[in-house]
Amino acid sequence: MRSTTGGEIVQVEGGHIVRSTGKKDRHSKVYTSKGPRDRRVRLSAHTAIEFYDVQDRLGYDRPSKAVDWLIKKAKSSIDKLAKLPPWHPIGENQTLKPQEEQNASADTT
Numbered sequence: 001m002r003s004t005t006g007g008e009i010v011q012v013e014g015g016h017i018v019r020s021t022g023k024k025d026r027h028s029k030v031y032t033s034k035g036p037r038d039r040r041v042r043l044s045a046h047t048a049i050e051f052y053d054v055q056d057r058l059g060y061d062r063p064s065k066a067v068d069w070l071i072k073k074a075k076s077s078i079d080k081l082a083k084l085p086p087w088h089p090i091g092e093n094q095t096l097k098p099q100e101e102q103n104a105s106a107d108t109t
Contacts, residue, residue: 033084041067 029036043051055066071078 033087035087035089 028039030039031037051063051066054070055063058066058069060066060069
């Protein structure tokens, strides 16, 4: 399936991924509650060392397997976190409603 943004849409459990076919932004995106994000994960040097140590201890050959394991083990704690509000991006042609303007100004102060 092709998207209007020039990428291929792949359905996965929990959502979908848009694989880029253009040259400008070659990274596929996953769609989260906060909007589209690159599939690349950037870790600080210290966190990367700790993460790859966990991956080695688990005996996994791919980082994605270690991430899956970590998420499964943390599921009960993650479920206790407050729910994220739905993501509604503001387009260039849209404007904030008066209540949203008050909320936006309150967030910056």
